[in-house]
Amino acid sequence: MTRLDFIRKRLLAAPPIGVTALAYNGLAVALPTMVRASIDNVVSGTTFVAYYPFVLLSALLLGWRNAVWVTMASAVVANFLFMGPRYSFFHGITDTFGAILFIISSALIIAVADTLRRTLQDAHDARSREAHLNRELQHRVKNTLAVVQGLASQTFRDVPDAKPQLVTLHGRIQALAEANEILRHGHWETCQLPDLALRALEPFNCAGAISLVGPHCSMQEASCVPLVLALHELATNAVKYGALSTPQGVVEVNWNLKAAERGEGSRLILEWVEGGGPEVEPPTRRGLGSRLLRPQSGISDVALIFAGEGVRCRIEIDGAAHSSYENGLFGPPSTVYSTGDPPLT
Numbered sequence: 001m002t003r004l005d006f007i008r009k010r011l012l013a014a015p016p017i018g019v020t021a022l023a024y025n026g027l028a029v030a031l032p033t034m035v036r037a038s039i040d041n042v043v044s045g046t047t048f049v050a051y052y053p054f055v056l057l058s059a060l061l062l063g064w065r066n067a068v069w070v071t072m073a074s075a076v077v078a079n080f081l082f083m084g085p086r087y088s089f090f091h092g093i094t095d096t097f098g099a100i101l102f103i104i105s106s107a108l109i110i111a112v113a114d115t116l117r118r119t120l121q122d123a124h125d126a127r128s129r130e131a132h133l134n135r136e137l138q139h140r141v142k143n144t145l146a147v148v149q150g151l152a153s154q155t156f157r158d159v160p161d162a163k164p165q166l167v168t169l170h171g172r173i174q175a176l177a178e179a180n181e182i183l184r185h186g187h188w189e190t191c192q193l194p195d196l197a198l199r200a201l202e203p204f205n206c207a208g209a210i211s212l213v214g215p216h217c218s219m220q221e222a223s224c225v226p227l228v229l230a231l232h233e234l235a236t237n238a239v240k241y242g243a244l245s246t247p248q249g250v251v252e253v254n255w256n257l258k259a260a261e262r263g264e265g266s267r268l269i270l271e272w273v274e275g276g277g278p279e280v281e282p283p284t285r286r287g288l289g290s291r292l293l294r295p296q297s298g299i300s301d302v303a304l305i306f307a308g309e310g311v312r313c314r315i316e317i318d319g320a321a322h323s324s325y326e327n328g329l330f331g332p333p334s335t336v337y338s339t340g341d342p343p344l345t
Contacts, residue, residue: 007061011120015063024062028054028070033077040082047082048074048102055106059113067113071106075099145177171236174203191224192323193217193268197253200228204235209244214255217268218323223298227270227317230299233292234272234313243277243310250276257320267300268320274310282306 016024032050039050051074059067076099080087083095090096152169156162194212196219201210219227235244235251243249255270274280283306293313294302301316 008120010061011117012124015066021062021066025058025066025069025073028058028062028066029073029077032074033081036078036082047078047098051078051102052106052109056109056113059110060117063117064110064114067106067110071103071110074106075102078102142177145173149173171232190218190221192219193255193270196224196228197231200231201235201253204239204244207244207247209249210235210251210253212253214253214270215257216323217255217257217266217320219268219317220298220319223317223319226292226296226298227315229292230302230313230315231272234311238274238277238311241278242280243274246277248276249274249310257322265319265321268315268317270315270317272311272313272315274312277310279308280306280311 015021029051032054036047036050043049055067055071055074058070062070076089079095079099080089083091083098085091090099149170152166152173156166193214193216197212201212204210231253238244238249238251243251252273252275253270254273255268257266257268259266293304298317299315300318301314303314305312
């Protein structure tokens with residue numbers, strides 16, 4: 001846990017009460033008193049200067065009620081120890097007026113600090129509610145896709161020769177479900193590589209023929225579903241007609257980032273390269289799969305090449321950015337990943 005995490009958690013935590021509150025309040029008065037006493041021989045006219053930072057910290061970390069207690073106790077202690085004549089309480093108008101000014105100034109500090117504390121708490125609560133709503137939405141989307149899958153099966157159950165098309169439809173619906181699952185487990189606004197590619201291609205990699213190479217990076221939410229569907233379509237075709245249809249076939253998926261020509265972020269360049277499979281011939285017709293492999297919302301450019309040695313596809317996505325990996329889940333950047341190892345959590 002970093003210092004910033006500790007401060008954030010302390011700001012969001014409930015103010016201390018009882019003996020704990022008394023201990024913190026006493027410390028918030030004793031520490032500035034010792035500081036003021038240590039500089040007593042070299043400064044003058046700064047009776048309350050050491051107390052202001054502790055009033056602010058008390059308001060932020062202990063709550064406004066404890067900060068008020070610290071302010072009142074500090075006014076009394078400082079007046080008694082450091083305002084002349086010393087060792088007397090509010091001896092004259094000067095002493096009393098100085099203490100009142102300190103209390104008024106501290107009240108303004110407490111008001112501002114309490115507003116900041118409440119704003120942070122409201123923002124945290126709003127973010128928690130949003131995260132809950134997003135999880136609920138993703139759950140409903142997953143259920144809806146399951147219903148659509150069931151309706152498709154029932155609708156085409158008695159249609160002759162519809163099974164191949166139904167299997168293809170089920171696969172695409174499952175790819176959509178995987179894309180939503182990635183968003184649910186990550187941040188709502190983004191998705192990441194290699195997580196997205198691992199989940200999208202894992203069902204096609206029983207023989208370990210797919211390798212993934214590239215740095216950890218994030219993409220905008222608008223690119224997540226189109227990229228999952230594109231990878232699913234490429235893998236489906238590879239299983240039917242390409243490299244994954246033979247034991248010797250392999251697929252290499254590699255990606256990198258380069259500076260975007262315009263706009264913010266970087267451009268992701270992802271390449272799909274098949275090898276070791278049967279000789280590839282260009283398709284004679286364009287179906288839905290072809291429309292999934294073309295520029296669209298979330299995908300800036302697509303180049304699909306039917307070379308004799310295997311299909312090659314280059315996908316470009318704007319608005320990507322490098323991202324760090326946590327706890328070594330996927331290993332260091334630019335490592336070769338297997339869609340079955342390491343396991344996803």
